[in-house]
Amino acid sequence: MLAHATQKELREQLKGRLKSDRQVVIATFREDGKPEKLLRSLRQSVDEVLTQAWEAAGLPPESALVGVGGYGRGELFPCSDVDVLILLHKSPGEETRRRLEEFVQLLWDLGLEIGSSIRTVEECLAESEADITVQTSLLEARLVTGSHEVFERLQREYDAAMDPQAFFHAKTSEMRQRHAKYEDTAFSLEPNCKESPGGLRDLQVILWVAKAAGLASSWRTLATRGLITQTEARQLMEKERAFKDIRVRLHLHAGRREDRLVFDVQTAIAESLGFQTTGDGVHMRRASEYLMQRYYWAAKAVVQLNTILLQNIEAMLFPQGGEPRPINERFNEVNGFIDIAADDVFERTPSAILELFVLMTERPALKGITARATRALWHERFKIDSAFRADPVNRAYFLRILQAPSGIIHALRRMNELSILGRYLPNFRKIVGQMQHDLFHVYTVDQHILMVVRNMRRFTMTEHAHEYPFCSQLMANYPQHWLLYVAALFHDIAKGRGGDHSKLGVADAVQFCQDHGMSADETELVAFLVEQHLLMSTVAQKQDLSDPDVIEAFARTVRDERHLTGLYLLTVADIRGTSPKVWNAWKAKLLEDLYKMTLRVLGGEPHSADRELKNRQQEALATLRLYGLPPTAHEALWKQLDMAYFLRHDASDIAWQTRALYERLDSPTPVVKCRLAPIGEGLQIAVYVKDQPDLFARICGYFDRKNFSILDAKIHTTKHGYALDTFLVTEQSFAKSYRDIINLIEHELCDLLQSQAPMQPPVRGRLSRLSRTFPIQPTVDLRPDERGQYYLLSVTANDRTGLLYSIANVLVKYRVNLHTAKVMTLGERVEDVFIVDGPTLSNARTQLQLETDLLEALKV
Numbered sequence: 053m054l055a056h057a058t059q060k061e062l063r064e065q066l067k068g069r070l071k072s073d074r075q076v077v078i079a080t081f082r083e084d085g086k087p088e089k090l091l092r093s094l095r096q097s098v099d100e101v102l103t104q105a106w107e108a109a110g111l112p113p114e115s116a117l118v119g120v121g122g123y124g125r126g127e128l129f130p131c132s133d134v135d136v137l138i139l140l141h142k143s144p145g146e147e148t149r150r151r152l153e154e155f156v157q158l159l160w161d162l163g164l165e166i167g168s169s170i171r172t173v174e175e176c177l178a179e180s181e182a183d184i185t186v187q188t189s190l191l192e193a194r195l196v197t198g199s200h201e202v203f204e205r206l207q208r209e210y211d212a213a214m215d216p217q218a219f220f221h222a223k224t225s226e227m228r229q230r231h232a233k234y235e236d237t238a239f240s241l242e243p244n245c246k247e248s249p250g251g252l253r254d255l256q257v258i259l260w261v262a263k264a265a266g267l268a269s270s271w272r273t274l275a276t277r278g279l280i281t282q283t284e285a286r287q288l289m290e291k292e293r294a295f296k297d298i299r300v301r302l303h304l305h306a307g308r309r310e311d312r313l314v315f316d317v318q319t320a321i322a323e324s325l326g327f328q329t330t331g332d333g334v335h336m337r338r339a340s341e342y343l344m345q346r347y348y349w350a351a352k353a354v355v356q357l358n359t360i361l362l363q364n365i366e367a368m369l370f371p372q373g374g375e376p377r378p379i380n381e382r383f384n385e386v387n388g389f390i391d392i393a394a395d396d397v398f399e400r401t402p403s404a405i406l407e408l409f410v411l412m413t414e415r416p417a418l419k420g421i422t423a424r425a426t427r428a429l430w431h432e433r434f435k436i437d438s439a440f441r442a443d444p445v446n447r448a449y450f451l452r453i454l455q456a457p458s459g460i461i462h463a464l465r466r467m468n469e470l471s472i473l474g475r476y477l478p479n480f481r482k483i484v485g486q487m488q489h490d491l492f493h494v495y496t497v498d499q500h501i502l503m504v505v506r507n508m509r510r511f512t513m514t515e516h517a518h519e520y521p522f523c524s525q526l527m528a529n530y531p532q533h534w535l536l537y538v539a540a541l542f543h544d545i546a547k548g549r550g551g552d553h554s555k556l557g558v559a560d561a562v563q564f565c566q567d568h569g570m571s572a573d574e575t576e577l578v579a580f581l582v583e584q585h586l587l588m589s590t591v592a593q594k595q596d597l598s599d600p601d602v603i604e605a606f607a608r609t610v611r612d613e614r615h616l617t618g619l620y621l622l623t624v625a626d627i628r629g630t631s632p633k634v635w636n637a638w639k640a641k642l643l644e645d646l647y648k649m650t651l652r653v654l655g656g657e658p659h660s661a662d663r664e665l666k667n668r669q670q671e672a673l674a675t676l677r678l679y680g681l682p683p684t685a686h687e688a689l690w691k692q693l694d695m696a697y698f699l700r701h702d703a704s705d706i707a708w709q710t711r712a713l714y715e716r717l718d719s720p721t722p723v724v725k726c727r728l729a730p731i732g733e734g735l736q737i738a739v740y741v742k743d744q745p746d747l748f749a750r751i752c753g754y755f756d757r758k759n760f761s762i763l764d765a766k767i768h769t770t771k772h773g774y775a776l777d778t779f780l781v782t783e784q785s786f787a788k789s790y791r792d793i794i795n796l797i798e799h800e801l802c803d804l805l806q807s808q809a810p811m812q813p814p815v816r817g818r819l820s821r822l823s824r825t826f827p828i829q830p831t832v833d834l835r836p837d838e839r840g841q842y843y844l845l846s847v848t849a850n851d852r853t854g855l856l857y858s859i860a861n862v863l864v865k866y867r868v869n870l871h872t873a874k875v876m877t878l879g880e881r882v883e884d885v886f887i888v889d890g891p892t893l894s895n896a897r898t899q900l901q902l903e904t905d906l907l908e909a910l911k912v
Contacts, residue, residue: 059158062108066101067162073097078130078304087296088127095128101162102136103197109155112148114141116198118206121167124192127296130303131310134159135167135189141202142172165309173206177213184222191260216265217369224362227257238351239499241344241487245298246311250351252295254358255288261365279364280357283431288357291350298347301325318343337548341487348485348496356430356469363423383411390415391422398432402440405429405472406449409463413456421466429470436475447568450476455534461506468498479545479560486548497547500629504540507625508533522644523624526617535574536618538564539581540625558583580615581622588623592642593876594846594885597649598699600661606646607653616654620647637733638763638780665695671703672710679711686710688717692770700766700872704730705778709738716740718772722805726794734763734782735790737797741805743775748870749860753812754804755781756857758797765873811861828881830910832903834893842871843893845886849910851877858909859884866892866902 074094081090099119106117118124121135128134136159144152152170159166171179180187190210195203231249234240238250246252259269268274271292275285301321302310313321322343329339376384376391382404384391390411397404408425412418421429440446453463467473474481483497495503510516511527527533542564546556561582565575587609595602610616623643628635669690676686689710698706712725722741729736739751748767755762764780783793830849837844847859856875863870868890876883892898 059108059154062105063158063161066104070097070101070162070164074130081300085297087293087300090300091127091129091296094130095123095126098123098128098134098164099196102134102159105155105158105162106197109151109158111138111151111155111198112140114199114202115139116200116203117196118198118203119194119196120189121192124189124194126194129299129309131165131306131308132303133165133167133309136169136196137176137190137193138168138170139176139198139202139206140170140172141199144170173202173209176206177209180210181213184219184226187219188223188260191263214264216261219264220261220366220369223257223261224366227254237499238355239348239485239496241496242312242314243347243351244312245295245302245347248351250354250358252292252299254354255292255295258288258358258361258365261362265365265369267365267368274361279368280361281427281431284357284360284427287353291354294346294350297325313344313347315340331550341548344487345485352469352471352485356426360423360427360430363426367423379411379415383408385415385418386422388417388419389422390418390420390425392425392428395424395428398428398435402432402435403443403445403449405432405436406446406453406476409467409472410449410452410456412466413453413459413463416458426470429472433471433475436472441476442567446476451534451568454537460537461502461509464505465502468502474498477541477545477564480541482549483545483547495629495631497544501541501544503629504543504622504625505537507628508536508540508621511621511625520624523621526621530617530621531614532574535577536581536621539578539585539618539622542578542582543585543622543626554583554586577615577618581618584609584619585622585626588619588643588646589627592646593639593874594883596700596872596887597642597646598696600664603646603649603653607650610650610654613651613654616647616650636763636782637729637731641731661695661699665698668698668701668703668706672706675704675707676710679707681711681714685714689713692717692772692774693768693776694771696871697768697776700768701778702730705736708736709740709776709778712738713740713776722802724798724802724805726797728790728794729780731780734780735794735797737779737781737801739775739777739779739801739805741775743769743773745867746811746864747775747777747805748873749857749864750805750811751777751779751801752857752860754801755779756854759783759853761877762856762873762875763877764875765870767870767872769869830907832906832910834899834903837887842887842889845888847882847884847886847906847910849882851880851882855882855910856884859886859906862902862905862909863888865905866890866898868893868902 074097077090077093077097080093081087102117116139118137118139119126119135120137122128122132123135138152138155140148156166156168159168176186176190180190190206193203193206193210230247230253234244234248236249238248240248244251258274259271262268262274262279267279268277271280271285271288274280275282280288298313298321299311301324302313302317305317305320305324310317318340319338322339325343327339327342330337372387374387376386376393378384378393379390382393382397382401384393390408392398392404392408394400408421408429412421453460456463464473467476468484471481471484474484480498480501483501486497508527511520511523512533514524517524530536539561542557542561544553544557545560546553549556558579561578562575565578570578587606591597591602591606597603607616610619620643624640627639673686677683701709708727709725713719713723716723719740722739724740725738727736728734739747741747748765752762760781760783762779762781766778768776768778770776828848828850831847833844833846835844836842849855856873860870863886868888871887871889873887874885876885892902
């Protein structure tokens, strides 16, 4: 080993060289944008530095320095680990061990992220047999410097020990587990370009199993061996280059190893690749959206080619002798998979492209499509042109897929993966991989649409009836389910075009219906559902369902039970298809209530406030009798309540509150009662106390400090000056310890209201990372309702802690009375609607100042 002074000089020399080489390589990449050149140049620089350090280390001549993993493959990303194996011919003695430690320490001192192991050939083979990760890293071993003999011995014995079949099973199993970790989709809004389905790792798996089987070691040799075509090899190289380019830019942007295309960096990466934001502020398309759509297209192609290649390699490693069983003259069944009878089936009979998927839906026992048929579909998808789409045979096939008793979703998803669905529906192709920056959709537009169709299908399946019993009940009696699937396919197909996507989508839907020979009634229903697919959600979550005029107006729009039921089913499927976080029991109840009230109106029963009040009172009295209270127990309280109270509360709520306030009508102290919400989610909290101007704000402040989310608030003032307010709140831990939480709320909130302590200033909570990346311009809209009795206050903003408390404080300042609050949280976005009144609202100048102060409160 070199002397200490010399070693220090060497360290500084090598460190300086690495730094200067890196600067030159990165500067070159920023000019020419060639990722593979950068990876190769960085690897060569490290090779030379490691070789110098190895020569200075004075290690036994029978040892070798071997690159493994990505470094062994000959690639080095800017911030990736340098994985090396120090290969010894025998176990090291004390002196060799000391020199090895000094050598490894030197590598760390150079600033390299070293992943090192020190093993003999025997130890390498033992570790390889026990650990598939070690076996994989050794598959790409490359001699950097040192003994050729010991390295060649390792390679010989490693190759002899390799079991290609076991390796294939291990790597494909590992891949399935990795895909499951990323939710089995390449369309995550923040994908990992290395590990997500369709990313670099999927490409590496192909080459690993091919190399282990002795079939090939590159895309070109795979093509030479006939496992892929030259076109496929070129596509794979293009996708690999694109992903490498993105990963290089991610490393350089973050200054560390970063493989995730998170929202924060998407714009910067997109701009570095030359993408630019287009359009105006209303119909803008971000540079990041162009980048991500290209990414998703590439990832989808990799997923499909990965499937084809692994099936081909599996067929070679595990030959099966099953005889083809003819399905018809174009297709056979081979070992449970559908196969083409001849390689040119789709070329000779293009309509067989759709026929294959029809057969898949009609033969549920089929496990999938053979690699041969998949490859043919992939290559012949370009046969789907305007003439193909106009062919009555093909139109009939497509309708048969939608009308099939089973397998519809599997068929549509496979068609989308193979780019067949987008070829048949050109406007669908435009939204493949299109992101939605509305802060509550977690899927790309095409994946959301297919998720909505899937949700519709689940309403028809008895095995899923427990999920949405009411929807399953309605679907069981709904004629022509498939019309709802058509509506689902088109409901968001016009996203991103600019303008109202609901209205733009109607034209596409009507054209489809007419082209496919659907009747005027069928076409009208589909067009109605596409155009109005947001209406029911808006009415249920933003309007006062206790107002007969609201129900009557909605009933006039839907016209009959068939339209109402179809719209209800589409609305539930649509909300459930946006994000797992958006749907909740409160929204389910609002939609179901609106459905049932509208159905009664459509059935000829006018939505009479008097009749509704009488029905609820009678139902509440029946419940009260079960509690064993005197027959007159309700009278004192009910005399102090007006019609609005009874119309805004369910009978169960009325009975619960009446029982809680029996003999406490003039209570000098606050009454706080809490229970599990009857809807099956969250807690319902009733507060009864002498009215005070800042009561709502005080209660919101308490809930805010407890991190409770308010879903709904009903505010009522009795005739004798008491506030009777009801809140629906939720929080993650309620289900685990709700009894303790109920007792705590009843005690703490009562003490708070009794103490009349000064109100704390609102805390402006931090926005989430997603909201910071895609901020919403806050909006405030204050307008009188149709009868001029109340005002509707609508607020839209990014969600954050303390938001509702901030709004409540502004309302207190302007002496605005709150009657109801509907708090709609859509992922990271809130759309709150308040029904208010107050003497100050009649002044236009005061209204303007109120809106200005509310906008200020909504800012972070």
